[in-house]
Amino acid sequence: xxxxxxxxxxxxxxxxxxxxxxxxxxxxxxxxxxxxxxxxxxxxxxxxxxxxxxxxxxxxxxxxxxxxxxxxxxxxxxxxxxxxxxxxxxxxxxxxxxxxxxxxxxxxxxxxxxxxxxxxxxxxxxxxxxxxxxxxxxxxxxxxxxxxxxxxxxxxxxxxxxxxxxxxxxxxxxxxxxxxxxxxxxxxxxxxxxxxxxxxxxxxxxxxxxxxxxxxxxxxxxxx
Numbered sequence: 001x002x003x004x005x006x007x008x009x010x011x012x013x014x015x016x017x018x019x020x021x022x023x024x025x026x027x028x029x030x031x032x033x034x035x036x037x038x039x040x041x042x043x044x045x046x047x048x049x050x051x052x053x054x055x056x057x058x059x060x061x062x063x064x065x066x067x068x069x070x071x072x073x074x075x076x077x078x079x080x081x082x083x084x085x086x087x088x089x090x091x092x093x094x095x096x097x098x099x100x101x102x103x104x105x106x107x108x109x110x111x112x113x114x115x116x117x118x119x120x121x122x123x124x125x126x127x128x129x130x131x132x133x134x135x136x137x138x139x140x141x142x143x144x145x146x147x148x149x150x151x152x153x154x155x156x157x158x159x160x161x162x163x164x165x166x167x168x169x170x171x172x173x174x175x176x177x178x179x180x181x182x183x184x185x186x187x188x189x190x191x192x193x194x195x196x197x198x199x200x201x202x203x204x205x206x207x208x209x210x211x212x213x214x215x216x217x218x219x220x221x222x223x224x
Contacts, residue, residue: 008205012049015194015201019045027187032101037187040101044094044191051087052202058083059145059210069146077138077146084141091195092176099179099188106184117181123160123171124178130159130167140168144214151214169199 019041028038058080061067068076106113131140135156144150160167173196180188 004205004209008201011201011205012198015198016045019190019194022190026105027102027190029105029187030101030103032097035101037098037101040094040098041187041191044091044098044188045194047087047091047094048195048198051084051091052198052206054083054087055142055202056206059142059206063145063210063213077141077143080146081138081141095176095188095191095195096179098191099183099185102185102187103183105186106180106189108181108184110184113181113184117178120174120178120181124175126160127167127171130156130161134158134161145210166203169203173199 023038023041028036028041030037032040058068062069062076062080068080072079131137139150139153139156144153155161155165160171164170173192176195177189177192179185180192
């Protein structure tokens with residue numbers, strides 16, 4: 001467990017180093033609501049870090065110590081879920097604000113950017129449909145860390161989950177690329193790259209070890 005968390009910190013440091021190294025020129029050009037782009041960039045990088053550390057802290061404290069349930073009872077999951085939703089919403093709003101601040105810096109025309117954004121929106125919308133229709137919001141938020149009943153529920157194989165059990169990470173995070181293409185922002189696309197890589201750091205360092213604890217090796221073998 002310690003090795004996974006150490007890997008998390010190393011990967012995050014490398015990602016932040018990459019962002020810092022690239023944060024010049026057109027990456028920090030522009031302003032939005034009177035705030036310079038480099039501030040929006042810092043906010044857009046900070047929000048996914050806060051979100052994923054929040055999830056890590058809640059999942060681990062609940063899975064190993066039932067800390068949230070012991071404190072809040074059956075409402076514990078809902079308190080956690082509200083925080084999850086707020087932080088995810090903030091990371092999306094932050095990247096939109098960054099794209100508005102840095103708009104016009106990507107050397108493609110509006111129609112090309114809009115077309116790419118529309119293509120990326122299709123799997124994102126299909127994922128939302130599949131989550132609501134087959135998977136359920138509770139499972140998407142990680143209720144299996146809170147309620148042992150969900151540990152007996154099989155992995156979903158309908159909708160977009162026919163293609164991968166990790167569809168939320170593969171397809172869902174494409175939504176973060178859309179503002180950068182629609183508004184032609186190189187800085188927003190850099191943050192989308194950071195976020196998409198960093199969510200896989202979360203998967204391998206937090207979610208996958210938790211899956212092994214919750215479901216055991218039999219379930220792991222079912223994952224593609």
